[in-house]
Amino acid sequence: MSTITDVVNVAGSIGGLASAIGDAATLITGDWFKRLDKASYGNLKFGVESIRTAAGRKTSVHTYPFRDDVWVEDLGKRPRQFEVLGFLVEGDLITGGGDVISQRKALLAVCETPGGQRLVHPTLGTVENVCCLGVETIERRDLGRAFEIRLTLIVSGNRLFPTASVSTGSASTLAASATGVQALADFVKSSAASIAAGAAVVQQAVSTAVGWYQIGVTAVNDVKRIIGAVSTLSGNFGRLFGGGNSGISGSNTQAQSTTTAADLLSSSSAARASVMTAGAALQTAAANPSDSATLGAAAQAFVAAVAASATAPADAVRLVSSLAQYSPPSATQTGPIGSSMLAIQTALAAVLRRYALAQLAVTLTTYQPSSQQDADSVLASAVGLIDAESDIAGDAGDDDTYQALRVLRQSVVADMTARGANVAAIARFTFNATLPSLVLANRIYRDPTREPQLVQQMNPRHPAFCPTTFQALSS
Numbered sequence: 137m138s139t140i141t142d143v144v145n146v147a148g149s150i151g152g153l154a155s156a157i158g159d160a161a162t163l164i165t166g167d168w169f170k171r172l173d174k175a176s177y178g179n180l181k182f183g184v185e186s187i188r189t190a191a192g193r194k195t196s197v198h199t200y201p202f203r204d205d206v207w208v209e210d211l212g213k214r215p216r217q218f219e220v221l222g223f224l225v226e227g228d229l230i231t232g233g234g235d236v237i238s239q240r241k242a243l244l245a246v247c248e249t250p251g252g253q254r255l256v257h258p259t260l261g262t263v264e265n266v267c268c269l270g271v272e273t274i275e276r277r278d279l280g281r282a283f284e285i286r287l288t289l290i291v292s293g294n295r296l297f298p299t300a301s302v303s304t305g306s307a308s309t310l311a312a313s314a315t316g317v318q319a320l321a322d323f324v325k326s327s328a329a330s331i332a333a334g335a336a337v338v339q340q341a342v343s344t345a346v347g348w349y350q351i352g353v354t355a356v357n358d359v360k361r362i363i364g365a366v367s368t369l370s371g372n373f374g375r376l377f378g379g380g381n382s383g384i385s386g387s388n389t390q391a392q393s394t395t396t397a398a399d400l401l402s403s404s405s406a407a408r409a410s411v412m413t414a415g416a417a418l419q420t421a422a423a424n425p426s427d428s429a430t431l432g433a434a435a436q437a438f439v440a441a442v443a444a445s446a447t448a449p450a451d452a453v454r455l456v457s458s459l460a461q462y463s464p465p466s467a468t469q470t471g472p473i474g475s476s477m478l479a480i481q482t483a484l485a486a487v488l489r490r491y492a493l494a495q496l497a498v499t500l501t502t503y504q505p506s507s508q509q510d511a512d513s514v515l516a517s518a519v520g521l522i523d524a525e526s527d528i529a530g531d532a533g534d535d536d537t538y539q540a541l542r543v544l545r546q547s548v549v550a551d552m553t554a555r556g557a558n559v560a561a562i563a564r565f566t567f568n569a570t571l572p573s574l575v576l577a578n579r580i581y582r583d584p585t586r587e588p589q590l591v592q593q594m595n596p597r598h599p600a601f602c603p604t605t606f607q608a609l610s611s
Contacts, residue, residue: 173258173261173262174258175220175256175257175258176255177243177247177254177268177289178246178249180242181233182223182224182233182243182285183225183228184220184221185221185222186220187221188218188219189216189260190214191217193212193213193214195211196209215291216263217289217290218255218257218288218290219286219288219289220286220287221286222287223282224236224285226281226282240283240285243273243285247268247271253266265293266290267289267292268287268289269290270287270288271285272286302550304550304554308497308500308548311544312493312494312544314543314544315490315543315544316432316491317540318537319490319491319537319540320429320432320487321536322487323483323484326534327425327479327480331480336476340481341425345418345419345435345488348464352415352439352459353412355455355459356442356445357408360454362404364446365400365401365403365447366401368395369397369400404445404447410444410445411442413441414437415438417434418438421435422484432487439456439491442495443456443498449502450503453500453518456499457492457496457517459492461489461521462485462488466478486525486528486534490541493522493541494544497547500518506609507559508556510556511552511559514552515549515552522541522544523545525541560609560610560611561610562607563609563610564607565580565605566604566605567604568604570603572600572601573587573594573596573599573600587599589609594608
C-alpha cells in the first residue's frame with residue numbers, strides 16, 4: 137500500500153510541476169509581452185530588438201604616490217544613456233506605421249530636431265527630455281521592406297547657469313562693523329595726549345557720554361515709541377497706532393495671536409530697562425577713556441539697546457538718527473587743560489556719532505519702505521547723516537574713518553535701492569464724489585483687503601467719507 141501511495145504522490149508532484157511550468161510559459165509568452173510599452177521616440181513608434189541602458193555616478197579617481205588605494209571623488213549623478221537597436225517595417229500593424237521610407241524620413245527629422253524628445257521605454261516607461269546623440273539606419277537586401285535602426289540617446293537636464301547675487305544687507309552689516317573699528321582707532325590716536333592731562337579731562341569725557349546717553353533716554357521715553365510698542369498686536373485696531381496693524385506703513389510683523397497688549401508693554405519696559413543698564417555701563421566706561429576697547433563696546437551696546445527698544449523698524453531708524461546728530465556744547469575753559477578738554481570732547485562725540493551711524497546702517501537692513509517716495513526719503517536722510525560725518529572726519533584728518541564711512545554710504549545706498557526697487561510709487565487720485573474706503577480699495581486695486589492700507593495713507597476723518605482727492609500707492 138505504501139508503494140502505491142508513493143507512486144500517487146510522485147505522480148501528483150509531477151503533475152503540479154507540469155502545471156507550474158505551463159503557467160510560467162504562459163506568463164513568459166503572454167503577460168510579460170503584454171506589459172511591455174511600445175517603444176517610441178518623439179511620438180514615432182518602432183520595433184525594438186534590444187535596448188541597453190547605462191546609469192551610475194560621475195566620479196574622479198585620484199591616485200597618490202606610495203599609496204595602495206585611491207580616493208574616488210563623487211561628482212554627482214551620471215545622465216542615463218540608451219542604446220536602442222530596433223527596426224521599421226512597412227505596414228506594421230503593431231506600430232501603425234505606413235510606408236517604411238516615410239517612417240525613416242520622420243525618424244531622421246525627429247532625431248535632427250534641436251532639444252529633447254519624449255522616449256517611451258519598453259520597461260522604464262516614459263522618459264522626458266531625451267536628446268539624440270546619433271541615429272543610424274541600415275538597409276539590407278535580405279530584409280526587404282524593413283530597415284534596421286540604431287539610436288544613441290541621453291537624458292538632458294535643464295539649462296542652468298551659476299548666478300551670483302550680492303546680499304546688500306550683509307554688506308551693510310560688514311561695512312558698519314568696519315566703521316566702528318576705524319572710528320575707535322581714530323579716537324585712540326586723537327585722544328591719547330588729552331587723557332594724560334588730568335581729572336578735568338576725564339570728567340569732560342563723562343559729561344560728553346552723559347549728554348549722548350540723555351538723548352537716547354529721551355527718545356526711548358517719547359510717546360510715539362510707547363504707542364508703537366503695541367503696534368504688533370494681532371489684528372487691526374486702528375490706523376493711529378501705525379506699525380503692522382495699519383496697512384503697509386510699517387514693516388514689523390504681527391505678534392502671535394495669544395499675545396496681549398500687557399505682554400507687549402511688559403517687553404517694552406524690559407527693553408527700556410536694558411537701555412538704562414547699557415547707559416550706566418557707558419558712563420562707567422567713559423570714566424576710564426584710556427580703556428578704549430571697553431568704551432567702544434559700551435557705546436556700541438548702548439546704541440544697539442536703543443534700536444532694539446523700538447518695536448517697528450521705522451521707530452528704530454528715528455531713534456538712532458537722533459543719536460547720530462549728537463553735538464555737545466563746546467567746553468569753555470581756556471589754557472592747556474581747556475584745550476585737552478575740548479579735544480577729548482570732540483573725539484568722544486565723534487566716535488559716539490559714528491557708532492550710531494553704524495547701527496543706523498544695520499537697522500536700515502530691516503526697514504521695508506512703504507513706497508518709492510518713502511524709500512527715497514529715508515535713504516536721503518541716512519545719506520545726509522553719513523555725508524555730514526564724512527566731512528567732519530575728513531576735516532579732522534581721520535582718513536581711515538573717512539574711507540570706512542564712504543564704504544558705509546555705498547552699502548546703505550545699494551541696500552535701500554535693492555529693497556525699494558519693487559515698491560510702488562505714490563500717485564494722486566481724484567474722484568467726483570465722496571466714497572467709502574472699501575469702495576475705493578476695490579476700484580483702485582481690485583482688492584478690498586487693502587482697505588486698511590488705503591485708510592492709513594488717506595487719513596480721512598471717517599473711512600465712510602473719504603476725500604475726493606488724495607495720495608495713495610499707484611498699484
